Amino acid sequence: MDGIAARVDQAAEAGSEAAVTFLRDLIRLQSGGEEAVQARLASALEDLGCIVETRRYQPCSIVLRDEFASDATIAAEERAAVLARFPGTGGGRSVIFFAHPDGEPFNPQHGWLHDPMAGEVDNGRIHGWGVADDLAGVATMVEALRAVLAAGVTPKGDVILASTPSKRHARGVHALLHGGVTADAAVYLHPAESGVGMREVKALASGQLVFRIVVKGRLPATNEPGHAAFAHTAINPIDKATVVLAALRALDAKRGASVHHPALDAAIGRSTNLLVGDFKTLGDGRAARVPPAVQLSCALSFPPGEKLADVKAAVEATLAEAQAADPDLDLEVTFLSGVTGAEVPLDHPLWVETSAAVLRGTGTAPEINPLHTSSDIRNPMVQSGIPCVGLGPLCGDLTQNGGRDEWVDVADYQRGVAVVAALIAGWCGAE
Numbered sequence: 243m244d245g246i247a248a249r250v251d252q253a254a255e256a257g258s259e260a261a262v263t264f265l266r267d268l269i270r271l272q273s274g275g276e277e278a279v280q281a282r283l284a285s286a287l288e289d290l291g292c293i294v295e296t297r298r299y300q301p302c303s304i305v306l307r308d309e310f311a312s313d314a315t316i317a318a319e320e321r322a323a324v325l326a327r328f329p330g331t332g333g334g335r336s337v338i339f340f341a342h343p344d345g346e347p348f349n350p351q352h353g354w355l356h357d358p359m360a361g362e363v364d365n366g367r368i369h370g371w372g373v374a375d376d377l378a379g380v381a382t383m384v385e386a387l388r389a390v391l392a393a394g395v396t397p398k399g400d401v402i403l404a405s406t407p408s409k410r411h412a413r414g415v416h417a418l419l420h421g422g423v424t425a426d427a428a429v430y431l432h433p434a435e436s437g438v439g440m441r442e443v444k445a446l447a448s449g450q451l452v453f454r455i456v457v458k459g460r461l462p463a464t465n466e467p468g469h470a471a472f473a474h475t476a477i478n479p480i481d482k483a484t485v486v487l488a489a490l491r492a493l494d495a496k497r498g499a500s501v502h503h504p505a506l507d508a509a510i511g512r513s514t515n516l517l518v519g520d521f522k523t524l525g526d527g528r529a530a531r532v533p534p535a536v537q538l539s540c541a542l543s544f545p546p547g548e549k550l551a552d553v554k555a556a557v558e559a560t561l562a563e564a565q566a567a568d569p570d571l572d573l574e575v576t577f578l579s580g581v582t583g584a585e586v587p588l589d590h591p592l593w594v595e596t597s598a599a600v601l602r603g604t605g606t607a608p609e610i611n612p613l614h615t616s617s618d619i620r621n622p623m624v625q626s627g628i629p630c631v632g633l634g635p636l637c638g639d640l641t642q643n644g645g646r647d648e649w650v651d652v653a654d655y656q657r658g659v660a661v662v663a664a665l666i667a668g669w670c671g672a673e
Contacts, residue, residue: 266361269370334398334671341379342408345372374637379431386662399670439636503545584623603661
């Protein structure tokens with residue numbers, strides 16, 4: 243196997259510049275829309291000898307296990323996932339590599355210093371709209387398979403490559419998993435936002451429940467434009483929101499003391515958190531007016547092993563208790579989305595092979611990032627029971643985080659191609 247690994251390494255190095263060219267091509271093709279990117283990908287995979295198909299689906303029609311999203315948050319339009327299979331010779335383990343071709347909606351007033359659709363390389367970084375989220379992942383799986391085949395190596399197990407829309411609950415990988423696509427393992431290819439790059443692997447993803455609470459008030463019985471003189475006759479929803487905040491803080495403290503996961507406790511000192519990320523009145527902002535309502539936007543993270551339904555029930559019970567204790571507390575809660583956590587243990591063969599591939603490609607044994615809440619690595623595990631890890635090159639200034647000039651480190655992207663190529667050979671077996 244060492245001889246095969248060395249040949250794969252050499253092929254990945256020989257094709258490193260071509261790998262950058264392919265990624266730049268994908269960035270440029272975005273000006274023609276997602277379909278143009280997917281068409282280029284399908285063509286490249288056919289050229290490699292894959293059996294390629296495009297599966298069209300409606301995101302809202304996919305029935306999920308232990309996951310939900312409100313209708314208003316789900317992409318309504320029909321989407322297309324590209325699915326490619328390179329058949330193995332037999333006797334090896336199969337794997338699904340997946341990444342998403344869709345990025346954030348393009349903003350013409352982007353304020354970038356680099357042309358977002360040009361794939362410019364500057365100071366060792368390749369810049370482009372969606373390059374880190376997640377065109378680099380899409381390109382990595384294609385170029386990794388190319389390196390394996392260029393080395394004259396044939397995988398024993400099937401290699402499945404899937405470019406699956408993900409943004410705004412597009413559910414591309416879900417559509418494939420629930421459409422019969424399966425394998426012995428899966429790998430989610432996405433650049434690492436944490437600043438560690440190829441030296442880390444995502445093997446644990448916490449679940450997350452996102453919900454909104456609207457606390458309603460009662461206006462004073464007056465037609466006067468100013469309410470200050472009548473404020474004592476009103477129910478100010480800001481006051482009542484403080485009651486809700488206190489209840490949520492109590493729930494957070496209770497959970498923090500009783501819910502534990504060793505990896506999360508070791509990494510951050512907590513295994514669950516309830517965050518109130520936004521607090522705003524639903525009035526016109528005038529100081530002398532009682533607002534009609536206040537809105538709280540919240541997210542609750544919870545570790546693998548805890549059930550989404552139980553977490554949701556705990557939030558509902560907490561709010562019901564607060565209402566029971568205060569007859570004037572009028573609130574409405576809307577659960578916007580929820581996902582279940584999952585993990586791959588360190589003694590699992592997938593982790594062992596992935597760790598070995600990263601060590602070979604980078605010279606450093608990988609760290610585990612257990613703090614990427616609701617990572618897409620959860621999807622194969624929760625939906626189909628397929629173990630899954632995630633990895634990708636160093637990146638920064640992500641558009642989805644409000645950054646400008648989104649980038650991926652060129653050298654780490656090339657290392658990523660070599661790592662994934664080594665993982666194909668190691669996991670699937672090779673001749």
